[in-house]
């Protein structure tokens with residue numbers, strides 16, 4: 245009897261080692277992991293966390309810009325901004341759908357956000373005080389998001405990687421739209437240029453924080469890199485963003501608010517000053533200037549949309565019943 249048990253336990257162990265090896269082989273050979281493939285629990289958990297937090301960021305990220313839709317300076321700018329905010333909502337949808345392929349539900353993820361068990365990007369905790377902030381968000385926040393997300397197009401989980409390809413195409417349009425606003429303001433009156441400078445000065449450091457803590461303080465980087473969820477580290481991506489953005493600020497004739505920023509010919513990169521990590525962690529932990537307002541608005545929108553979700557579910561059921569009857 246005990247021999248039979250020993251044998252079945254050891255067969256189960258061999259099976260699980262085979263599964264794990266099969267998974268690692270796929271990662272090694274750059275074969276995407278798909279929803280029905282076997283994957284370690286920790287890989288699944290990390291993906292759900294990262295994809296859902298990304299989805300929450302897109303949806304909460306609609307708020308700072310939504311604030312300016314009714315105050316856009318021209319019809320042309322208003323149409324562009326409306327389309328951008330709708331795109332962010334769509335990105336949230338693709339990402340929640342990608343997370344759902346891992347065996348969770350959108351309702352569960354949204355509840356976790358509302359109960360403070362999940363995060364959204366620190367960047368969306370800052371206020372949009374002037375129209376120039378809309379330019380700065382498009383240029384810097386979408387610019388940072390693209391640098392991060394281009395890298396994620398090669399992430400190992402298939403549905404996430406495919407969502408990223410589409411999202412990046414839209415984000416690059418957003419980035420150009422934002423830069424266009426900054427160009428107009430920087431080439432405008434003295435007051436407009438000052439407004440652009442003020443927005444840049446306020447959004448620069450929070451944009452650098454979007455990439456997360458230093459690699460040495462990043463809890464998830466090591467495992468996420470081994471599993472090729474992350475293809476480049478937080479610090480590598482942050483450096484890439486700085487290198488791309490400094491010449492753009494020079495083109496605008498605006499000054500980045502960092503006295504330590506300078507080209508380092510030996511490294512072939514810009515050196516830049518230290519981020520205020522106390523501020524970063526304070527914001528990440530819910531102490532950001534607009535956190536309470538963002539969450540109250542998000543929860544109210546969810547409640548106000550309840551009847552739509554219920555009506556859509558009833559309609560879908562009715563369609564299903566009709567199809568079965570036909």
Ligand code: FAQ
Pocket residue numbers: 293294297298299301302305306332363364365366367381385386389392453454455456457461462463464465468478528
């Ligand atoms: N904010 O160990 P790591 C956008 C947390 S989309 C808040 O380095 P990881 C589009 C992190 O979750 C912007 N929390 O974590 C748009 C973890 O806490 P946990 C969102 C942060 O995951 C534009 C802890 O710190 N993009 O902008 C932040 O390996 C305009 C330790 O950190 C994405 O989500 C932060 N900035 O690396 C929309 C991209 N950084 O979960 C509207 C996908 C770190 O253990 C308008 N995500 N934390 O409790 C990623 O690439 C990664 O998750 C990182 C963080 C790089 C953000």
